[in-house]
Amino acid sequence: MSLIEAIISKKAGYEVTAGETLTLKADLAMTHDGSTPLAYRALKEMGAEVKIPEKIVICFDHTVPPNTVKSAEFQKIALEFVKKFNIKNFHPGGEGICHQILAENYVLPNMFVAGGDSHTCTHGAFGAFATGFGATDMAYIYATGETWIKVPETIRVNIVGENPNISPKDIILRVCKEIGKRAIYKAIEFGGEVVKKMDMSGRLTLCNMAIEMGAKTGVIEADEITFNYLREERGLSEEKINKLKREAIKVEEGNYIKEIFIDITEMEEQIALPHSPDNVKPISEVEGLEIDQVFIGSCTNGRIEDLRIVAKYLKGKKVHKDVKLIIIPASKKVYLKALKEGLIEIFIKAGAMICPPGCGPCLGAHQGVLAEGEVCLSTSNRNFRGRMGDPNSYIYLCSPKIAAISAVKGYITNEG
């Protein structure tokens, strides 16, 4: 049995196998400022009411504050939904990216997390089954509390070796290169000695990009690192932690359709070139490429751990005069920590622009869109053609360290 089969079996109350279809009750259901109005409209069309208000989480994050009349209207409609159905777990603009908010406040091991956003797979980092749905499916979940799913087959990815230069983002880019788009409807289970030692922030980065390989989700076994996070960051009581520990799933002999080993010992930092996250090369092959913009943030790499690394490389330095550097903390909590630790001051002194917690320029709506021919180095997860602006602009994906060093130099480099 794979980890995802075991998690779904526990939820279903009987032993499931990859390929079978069943109905599952959602423990959490999330939509944001983009998907809530669409789910609301579908709900109205179905003539249905919300059945599970206490399980719903609504976050405004994609365009905050609203940048067009249309996005303002969308948020007005979403707010109407929140009020009408008395949604208590509402996070208005400025509180952060939906996935960061879910990680900071709601997700627990063994949950089934349904989200109206493709990067809901991020929460597999907690040992949960978390996946994205379209707005109509989300409306059905809001109306009934459940949905159908097909149990995914599993690709196991083992990360081994040791290398202080390599971050979780380099690892996941390397995995994207290896798997390409061949994980459609599969679960990618991450393990091996490197993942065993990795903090929750890194694990969230890994699972976040499972969708870029077409996967239904990413997943990592809940362990002491997970429980420590829940204790220290989330303030869960010892009683609750002990209950979760008793219920924790350990898989000895996995049922995998494919197993991959990646040794990071000799690995270079990785960069995804335009226009696909699996078009990945070692940094030495793109070193020296001039850049116009650097974006540090997103649900992939906007956490405090990421910002601390960025500050290490920006401290006392100045952003290159031809480069626009945009830094966006993934949540209000991250922002406040960064302020307290003096990171924001370092960023501003270096010449960065700080935008309010949210998705920012990640999907090309605002706060740093690209002109024709411009090159952006980004810590986000997608570099599709035209995603951040003009169809003839170019997005390169990298780790927070490479983004910071390159912003100072004005070209892609790991030397700074």
Ligand SMILES: CC(C)[C@H](C(=O)O)[C@@H](O)C(=O)O
């Ligand atoms: C706008 C939203 C529905 C979309 C998604 O589902 O992923 C966005 O978050 C993205 O990253 O492209």
Ligand code: SF4
């Ligand atoms: S930060 Fe980017 S990838 Fe993440 S949810 Fe927002 S738009 Fe999507």
